[in-house]
Amino acid sequence: xxxxxxxVEIITYFVAAACTLGIYTILYRENRLFRLFEHIFIGxxxxxxxxxxxxxxxxPRWFKPMITENAxxxxxxxxxxxxxGVSIDRHVKRVGRASIRWETDKEKMIRYTTPPPxxxxxxxxxxxxxxxxxTDGSVTMRVGTKHKAGKPTAWFExxxxxxxxxxxxxxxxxxDFWSKGELDRREVKGVYVVEFVADDxxxxxxxxxxxxxxxxxxxxxxxxxxxxxxxxxxxxxxxPRFAWMSRFIIGIFMGLQAGYTxxxxxxxxxxxIAKSLRPIYVPGNISMTLNNIIFIITLLCVLVYFFFTIEHxxxxxxxxxxxxxxxxxxxxxxxxxxxxxARFSLFIxxxxxxxxxxxxxx
Amino acid sequence: xxVTRISDFVLTMLSRFQQVxxxxxxxxxxxxxxxxxxxxxVGIRLPVLPMYPTRAARSFFxxxxxxxxxxxxxxxxxxxxxxLGENGPQCRSVIEHIMRxxxxxxxxxxxxxxxxxxxxxxxxxxxxxxxxxxxxYCNFGWITGGQMFLERxxxxxxxxxxxxxxxxPLSEIPMMKNVRSAKDxxxxxxxxxxxxxxxxxxxxxxxxxxxxAQGCTGIIGPEQFPYLDTGQLSGLLVGLKGAAEYEEMLNxxxxxxRAMLPQSAGHLLIIVLVALGNIGMWAARxxxxx
Numbered sequence: 001x002x003x004x005x006x007x008v009e010i011i012t013y014f015v016a017a018a019c020t021l022g023i024y025t026i027l028y029r030e031n032r033l034f035r036l037f038e039h040i041f042i043g044x045x046x047x048x049x050x051x052x053x054x055x056x057x058x059x060p061r062w063f064k065p066m067i068t069e070n071a072x073x074x075x076x077x078x079x080x081x082x083x084x085g086v087s088i089d090r091h092v093k094r095v096g097r098a099s100i101r102w103e104t105d106k107e108k109m110i111r112y113t114t115p116p117p118x119x120x121x122x123x124x125x126x127x128x129x130x131x132x133x134x135t136d137g138s139v140t141m142r143v144g145t146k147h148k149a150g151k152p153t154a155w156f157e158x159x160x161x162x163x164x165x166x167x168x169x170x171x172x173x174x175x176d177f178w179s180k181g182e183l184d185r186r187e188v189k190g191v192y193v194v195e196f197v198a199d200d201x202x203x204x205x206x207x208x209x210x211x212x213x214x215x216x217x218x219x220x221x222x223x224x225x226x227x228x229x230x231x232x233x234x235x236x237x238x239x240p241r242f243a244w245m246s247r248f249i250i251g252i253f254m255g256l257q258a259g260y261t262x263x264x265x266x267x268x269x270x271x272x273i274a275k276s277l278r279p280i281y282v283p284g285n286i287s288m289t290l291n292n293i294i295f296i297i298t299l300l301c302v303l304v305y306f307f308f309t310i311e312h313x314x315x316x317x318x319x320x321x322x323x324x325x326x327x328x329x330x331x332x333x334x335x336x337x338x339x340x341x342a343r344f345s346l347f348i349x350x351x352x353x354x355x356x357x358x359x360x361x362x
Numbered sequence: 363x364x365v366t367r368i369s370d371f372v373l374t375m376l377s378r379f380q381q382v383x384x385x386x387x388x389x390x391x392x393x394x395x396x397x398x399x400x401x402x403x404v405g406i407r408l409p410v411l412p413m414y415p416t417r418a419a420r421s422f423f424x425x426x427x428x429x430x431x432x433x434x435x436x437x438x439x440x441x442x443x444x445x446l447g448e449n450g451p452q453c454r455s456v457i458e459h460i461m462r463x464x465x466x467x468x469x470x471x472x473x474x475x476x477x478x479x480x481x482x483x484x485x486x487x488x489x490x491x492x493x494x495x496x497x498x499y500c501n502f503g504w505i506t507g508g509q510m511f512l513e514r515x516x517x518x519x520x521x522x523x524x525x526x527x528x529x530x531p532l533s534e535i536p537m538m539k540n541v542r543s544a545k546d547x548x549x550x551x552x553x554x555x556x557x558x559x560x561x562x563x564x565x566x567x568x569x570x571x572x573x574x575a576q577g578c579t580g581i582i583g584p585e586q587f588p589y590l591d592t593g594q595l596s597g598l599l600v601g602l603k604g605a606a607e608y609e610e611m612l613n614x615x616x617x618x619x620r621a622m623l624p625q626s627a628g629h630l631l632i633i634v635l636v637a638l639g640n641i642g643m644w645a646a647r648x649x650x651x652x
Contacts, residue, residue, distance in 0.1 A: 027385065027388045028385060048474070048475075049474060052474050052504060053474075056474075056503055056504050056527070057504070057506050060524075060525065060529065061524075072531055072533065116531070116533040116534065117533065117539070118520050118532070118533040120520060120521055121521075256510075260509050260510065263564065264509060264560055264561065264563075264564035267563065267564040267568035267569065268560045268563045268564050268568070268594075271568075271592045271593075271594060272588055272589075272592050272594075275591065275592040331584065334584055335581070335584050338580040338581055338583050338584060338600070338601065339580065339581050340628075340629070340632055341580040341601050341602070341603065341625065341629070342448060342579050342580030342581045342601055344395070344624075344625055344628040344629070345447045345448045345579075345580065345601055345602040345621065345625065346444075346445070346446075346447040346448070347391070347395065347447075347628075348395060348399070348447060348602070348621045348624050348625060348628075349446060349447030349450070349617075349621075350447075351392075351395055351396055351399055351624075352399055352617075352620075352621070355396070355399045355400055355403065356399065356403070361403055
């Protein structure tokens with residue numbers, strides 16, 4: 001069923017307009033219509049919040065990494081783009097519409113030059129390989145990586161035997177790849193080429209190999225299930241018998257947050273404290289001098305006003321504190337003015353919607 | 363005797379300004395703000411009020427202009443429909459400026475809805491400026507984790523963010539190829555109605571030296587000026603007026619500039635009401651003394 005876009009637009013407008021006007025009925029007096037729309041808004045916001053938490057956080061960042069292999073396609077092997085020394089075969093295939101055909105007697109080495117560069121956290125490589133006959137030869141998979149500045153390109157290699165007939169899915173763990181020279185895998189910046197090299201025995205056998213769906217995987221992060229256990233500890237607070245367990249998780253997060261808050265406080269407010277120490281006289285700049293004097297007077301007066309441990313009886317203290325209070329009042333007036341501006345802005349937005357989006361006025 | 367009676371009558375009438383029914387004030391607000399919005403649709407031409415960009419807004423504009431072409435701008439949309447009236451026009455005009463300047467940008471947000479709203483602005487403006495998703499801009503969506511996440515993002519962006527809002531791995535987004543950490547980000551612009559700025563200051567600005575600029579709501583505006591004074595902020599847009607100032611510098615008429623006439627009308631009404639309220643208080647005191 002296809003609904004006219006114009007009708008959808010009109011219905012959307014009237015639902016939104018009814019919600020807006022329903023909420024604004026509070027301006028007249030407290031009423032049931034207002035409460036109805038208030039509850040609708042709260043319900044929609046809660047539902048939206050829950051849905052988006054599931055779809056944008058829990059599912060992609062917790063559930064999927066836990067139950068899937070977290071695979072990234074290196075090559076779908078459905079076109080020769082990026083490949084060298086191969087052709088496409090649409091008849092012998094395992095996944096999708098085609099596979100890569102490699103005649104080992106003609107090309108001893110094939111390469112793929114456009115792999116995804118970021119293999120962070122990758123644990124193993126998976127690929128489908130088809131052999132038309134059993135051989136004694138083997139293939140070496142070589143992963144070329146760009147090393148950090150100042151060091152040569154690093155290669156990581158792993159061999160596997162072609163001693164099977166038909167399709168077989170191979171899993172090659174990156175920890176089993178050996179590197180040339182003294183290179184640390186943790187320093188690797190990015191992969192730029194993947195090569196497959198046939199040894200002499202394989203090349204002499206003249207076997208034709210097919211490769212399909214080449215990918216690297218991070219693996220199932222099964223241990224993420226402990227996050228659920230940790231999260232559930234919060235809810236033990238509702239069971240008096242087990243309420244003590246909630247203190248573990250609350251304590252951990254309080255400690256973590258306290259550390260971060262302390263760091264943020266220093267990084268955020270220290271520059272402001274440092275900037276408060278200003279010269280009273282700036283040579284050649286009268287406006288800056290005046291500005292600094294006003295700033296310092298305001299700062300000192302407001303600080304004196306908040307010294308509650310000193311009784312504001314002495315004329316010097318009393319006058320300074322009173323001036324501090326006056327300056328605070330000016331600031332509150334400024335904040336109140338800004339608040340009015342902000343509230344009007346929000347009202348203008350709704351009124352603008354009601355008027356300019358009216359279907360027969362657009 | 364008669365003069366006294368007249369003055370008593372006037373004072374009594376004036377003292378009633380203190381007891382004006384709030385519903386009358388609401389009706390006046392609706393009329394005064396509604397009229398400038400309705401007028402253009404019924405053939406009445408009203409003037410567009412002149413705008414004079416403040417130093418804070420000009421600094422914001424210059425901060426966007428000064429971003430090198432090999433760096434990206436991070437557009438952090440930490441707002442929701444509750445403050446759309448102010449943050450919306452700010453965000454839209456800054457995205458338009460970024461596109462006009464031909465710079466690449468990333469949308470993200472510590473709020474659930476902000477990135478979706480900004481995506482709509484970007485898609486609308488992309489048609490005008492020929493921007494392509496993935497090549498010129500991308501959207502990370504809603505980000506959880508607060509300061510911890512931002513700090514990790516500054517150190518290794520690809521390790522912190524695995525995929526964009528649509529689920530595409532970052533490694534498959536062309537523009538992200540050379541964006542690896544905070545050193546590849548030339549400017550962070552944040553739009554918010556809440557106090558999230560210290561998170562960005564403590565991470566991007568204080569630890570990694572990335573410039574920051576902010577568009578905030580009018581309510582929190584006064585609290586943000588000390589950050590501008592210390593140089594922790596490179597620019598600041600306050601409320602709808604900030605958006606209008608930015609539109610003035612861009613030479614476009616958007617949601618900000620259009621709203622300045624109804625906004626000013628509302629402000630005038632408040633000034634008049636405050637004055638009348640004070641006159642009413644003065645008159646009531648006079649009546650009491652007599």
